[in-house]
Amino acid sequence: MTGRILREELEPGIVRVIVDNREKRNAISVAMWRELADTFRTLDADLGLRCVILRGAGDEAFGAGADISEFATTRANSVQARHYAEKVQEALRAVRHCRHPVIAAIRGLCVGGGLELAVCTDLRIAGAGSRFGIPVKRLGLTVAYDELEPLVELVGRGGAMRILLEGDLFGAEEALRMGLLTRVVADEQVDAAALESARRIAEGAPLVARWHKKFVNRLMDPRPLDESERAESYACFDTEDFRTGFRSFLQRTAPRFVGR
């Protein structure tokens, strides 16, 4: 039994994905990374969707990192490790580039691969008792560039050096100050706060959410924008949802967006 990825619809347009490997504090096996990638690719293709909440099973951990028991067969040398990393990075990219906003709802441990996963979501709402870190210096292994990059984007050189060199676990307040988290709430409020955030997102124009996610991610890439990318900045003004939003604003009514 290597754990699994569950999926449930919370409300129309809002899906919750659960990393479930409870006995191992939601450590993520290779099979689970694959399933995560598949799940998020499927969600990406679902145009009726407005927001995804990502969570660990139970209340002890968002994710405790890689499933180290597998390392003897999957990560025993640099060649294996690179294959392994490709699976992890595929899942991380699927989350990062899923067209829908993804909210991490974090309780308990958010460590190693679990933290790398959280860093690739768009909003991170964590309980006051949650704990963070990438203690791989104890295992004698490094975080690869492709997994390091999204971390450095959030916490900068200062935060990344602190997390990796000290290699200990730290609390939610420090994580918030570093820029790792969007918001800290009481542990028992994490699910409610994530759902509230998801509803707020789901009320807005869905194409706008998708464009904003895409635009912000694009600006992390130093290459200059091309003309078709610049033009996409204005595509929203030809949508039905823009006409709806504008009319609702003038009429002081609540808009009902359809994603067209």
Added chain:
Amino acid sequence: MTGRILREELEPGIVRVIVDNREKRNAISVAMWRELADTFRTLDADLGLRCVILRGAGDEAFGAGADISEFATTRANSVQARHYAEKVQEALRAVRHCRHPVIAAIRGLCVGGGLELAVCTDLRIAGAGSRFGIPVKRLGLTVAYDELEPLVELVGRGGAMRILLEGDLFGAEEALRMGLLTRVVADEQVDAAALESARRIAEGAPLVARWHKKFVNRLMDPRPLDESERAESYACFDTEDFRTGFRSFLQRTAPRFVGR
């Protein structure tokens, strides 16, 4: 009546620019964006100037965003929207690249285009009761890349996703933590704090302030520096003001800089 841009000298070398459209909580019309661009280009050319303070009229708002009543004629489709954006972006660039330091003195609402404007200033001093946000997801429209970039520079991927996807208004403390603000003071202290900051800037060597503003902005661009840019790092050592500053330091007197 579409509002206007006012300008007054507070003290020798310190000018205050006021976005005045009080009935609409200082919403900024196309005509006002044009006037803002003209005003900041004129200020840029005034070599006697040392610092600009930018403020909304009254105490209710720094700026409440675009003047939405104009959209039916100015932003009704993607072609119009692009023309509209050019006007906005010209004003934002005029503020950003005005050679003099610009301080935003923020009371009340700082929302949408008002926030985009604040983000292009160099220092942002806000009242504890001020409120921030870019709630365009309700209108069904996106922030264009050129307006998004200065925001992402200040608040990173994490802050930008939070502001745009949730699309709500949030308070000064959260804005400070995100990196959106330089400083938060009591609401009734905003003008005094902005003036104090302006005086501090005005006491320093004006060429140094201009170079530092230029250098920091330049480093936001990932392209490598060329030789003439590197050389500019040392041009200050050939100025009269450097000789003044150095002599004053040794003599323990207050320097009087002339901007040469």
Added chain:
Amino acid sequence: MTGRILREELEPGIVRVIVDNREKRNAISVAMWRELADTFRTLDADLGLRCVILRGAGDEAFGAGADISEFATTRANSVQARHYAEKVQEALRAVRHCRHPVIAAIRGLCVGGGLELAVCTDLRIAGAGSRFGIPVKRLGLTVAYDELEPLVELVGRGGAMRILLEGDLFGAEEALRMGLLTRVVADEQVDAAALESARRIAEGAPLVARWHKKFVNRLMDPRPLDESERAESYACFDTEDFRTGFRSFLQRTAPRFVGR
């Protein structure tokens, strides 16, 4: 007497470097910048080392900046200033690219060149009473691009504008919020906290610490990674220390890393 750079072994693998120019609050002369560069190049070559702590002599200052008394002969015009800057920048690069993690232990003043030096270390642990700033606008001189870049990496456009334009001194809490510091502790705890951090680093696999320092610094450069750099992400899996770390994890024993 122009001050000197001292070096002492605190514990096996942990060295402390002291900037000692006590009469001038540890102002750094050209001779001292040269000695700093030499010292860090020597430390870089010492493969038995695991961590370096950098400190000012006494408790009044980490470093008060350049030794201004030298300027008449070393920085009197742009040509001299560029030669001077080359010495400073060589020292800063030697700290930044020293293969071992470097912790700044900061008490008292951390100003001008002292702050530029701190910014090039990997972790900055400061006393609650320490004070920060780059008040060169009073001297009529600018910070050069190569010294500005590491500052902007840590504190962004917003922080750099605030530091340089206002040009005053500010406290540890503001420095922490800006991202300038890793941690603030009581003044009399700075040495203990720096040593604790160094020990934590020294317990981990030393090659991992060196790779992580190198990788994070590399990601500050916008140029794309090449194939050999990507491959280096996985080199750790062929080391003896990885096998040690993995075995110790499974056996629940404390790993003893050897740096191979």
